[in-house]
Amino acid sequence: MGSRLQVCRPRRSGKEVAVFRTLYGKLSAVLLLLFLGIGILFVLLTLFTTRVHLQEMTQKLNRSLALHIASETPLIQGGRVKEGAIREIFHMLMAVHPGIEVYLLDKEGKILTYSAPPGKVKRERVSLAPLESFLRGAKAFPILGDDPRSPRKEKVFSVAPVPPGGPVEGYLYIILGGEEYDTVSRMLQGSYIVRLSTWVAGGGVLFALMTGLLLFYRITYRHRRLAKAVVDFQESGFSDAPDILPGLDAGKGDEIGQLGAAFTKMADRIAQQIRDLRQSDHLRRELVTHVSHDLRTPLTSLQGYLETLSMKKAELSPGEREEYLRVALLHCRRLSTLVSELFELSRLDSPDVAIRHERFSLGDLVQDVLQKFRLAAEEKKVHLSVRIEEGIPFAVGDIALMDRVLENLIGNALRHTPENGRITIEAENAGSGLAVRVSDTGCGIPPERLSRLFDPIPGRFGDPGKDGEGAGLGLVIARRILELHGTDITVHSVVHEGSTFAFHLPGTDYARPSP
Incomplete structure (x- = not known):
């Protein structure tokens, strides 16, 4: 007559939850990406600072190179370029330092002559603003000037007015890092020091990553224990409340401890409610069984007395008929009382009773x-x-x-x-x-x-x-x-x-x- 209380137990799939879907997996992935980004940034920053440092040191060490050459050899005299002196200087500098490039400019910055091979120079003039900053004695190095060999690049330089002590008729403009310098810079970036720095940076990032993963594993231990307790509680049909507080160190008072304490109370309450529901269901089925029996007994007696009165009313004496009616009425009252009590008990068990x-x-x-x-x-x-x-x-x-x-x-x-x-x-x-x-x-x-x-x-x-x-x-x-x-x-x-x-x-x- 009544349905049996069922507690559904969810089935777990045979495949466990993927690691990357767990909190530990997500934290590990974030940490890996973070340290990978930091490592790449560190390498790029190292290369950049190394290049800038080399430029700064090169410019500082060769700051007076152009002035020294211009002072030793007159390059422009009477508004005319001394070709012989220029070729001699080009030859000397290329022999001593093949990585530099020499340009003679007029006072407007136009290139008059140069030491580069024909067809290599892409500019007709260079900007005078960096040159003037250099000549004013700026202390912030490196100062980058236009590279005549490239329409867009800038390089460190040394410059001196020509002539050095008289009215300016032009400028001796020396690029301290030509194409050969670019090749040397690339070689330097692949040098032992740079490689060592890269390996040290990579090793440091890897060590920090492993340390972070171990720390995350330790930090998320209580979280995993709590998650396992929730799954176990679910698989038990919500009937066995897990005791997880000792493993969660609830006394620490952090969020996981508070969550564990709240879950334990909730699990105890749910388990108790499940037990109460099962007990209530058992009592309800017993109640239905016994109510059916208690209703059937007076109904059977009532039916028997009434059938006897109906079939044998001519054979019964008035006293017997009176007794049969009295007993039948008694059973009717008993039925009425039992039904009334059932309705009253049902009303009192309702949550809406006031x-x-x-x-x-x-x-x-x-x-x-x-x-x-x-x-x-x-x-x-x-x-x-x-x-x-x-x-x-x-x-x-x-x-x-x-x-x-x-x-x-x-x-x-x-x-x-x-x-x-x-x-x-x-x-x-x-x-x-x-x-x-x-x-x-x-x-x-x-x-x-x-x-x-x-x-x-x-x-x-x-x-x-x-x-x-x-x-x-x-x-x-x-x-x-x-x-x-x-x-x-x-x-x-x-x-x-x-x-x-x-x-x-x-x-x-x-x-x-x-x-």
Whole structure:
């Protein structure tokens, strides 16, 4: 009649999660790219600074080269270029330092003659701004001037006015790094020092990378442990809460520790809820089974008596017909009571049930409830007594539901108390509330039945009374009402001596005399 509670267990694929998809893999990839970028940047920066440093040192060391040559040999005289002196200088410099290039400029920067092979020079003039900065004694080296052999390149140079001491008629412009210098620079960049620097940089980056990976592995250890715990908890069907706090060092107070503590609490709560759901499902199926049995028994009896009346009404005496009708009516009432209790229990278990808290006199409520049982108690010769402590405070709760609790407890006591027995209702002050007890001198409850006395299974432990009337769901309903009021009910029972049901209710500071 009811579906069985199922907890779905997700299946893991046979293929494990790829390493690069884990946090450690992503951090490692980011670290690798970071150090690779740093290594490349370091190498490029080393090459650049080496080149700039060479240019600076070359220009500083040869700063006065052009001035010395111009001072020793007149190159322009009377506005005319001395070709012989120029060729002699070109020949001498090329023999001494083949890496330099010599240019003679007019005072506007136009190239008059040069030492480069024919067809190599691409410019007709050079900019005078760097030359003037050089001649003014600028201290920021290197100073780069136009390279006549290239339309776009600039190189370090040495320059001197011609003549050095008189009116400027031109300039001796010496490029300190010609094409041969470019070749030497490339060779220098591939030299042992540069290679050594590159290898040292690469080794340093690799060492830092490995150290970073080890540190990341250690740092993400707790994260991996937490992730594994989550997966294990999921694979267990959310029923076995993992104990991961010792491995997470939750006492550190960092985010992983806080996350682990929160997950542990959440897992414990989910596991407990799963156990409660399974227990509730088990009780629900048992309830359906026993309700079906308890409904079928009076229905079968009712059907039997009515069929007998229908088939043998001419053969039965008026007294027998009256008895059959009385028993049939009794079973109808039992069915009505059981169905009403089932609906009431279902309503109380609903999350939408509302409790109306109000102040009321517990003594007045007890007297009102006892009036409902006076006649039945007198017929059964059971004595009803009330003991209410003087000056007890008002009780706080839903008066209609508390009326139902007392009614169920007294009705249950009356069903199980024999003739000349006694039922006592007591109430006394208990600190911030009231203690209530309902005692009887009935047959008592065996110890093996006490632990499951309040299970929602009608008639399971209630001994049938007169004409088969059982205990029903009265005790279960009473306990549920008290739970909604934030309290619980306890029972103490001795077989053949009687039982006592006790519970507490919150009270107010306004005392009321006992009735």
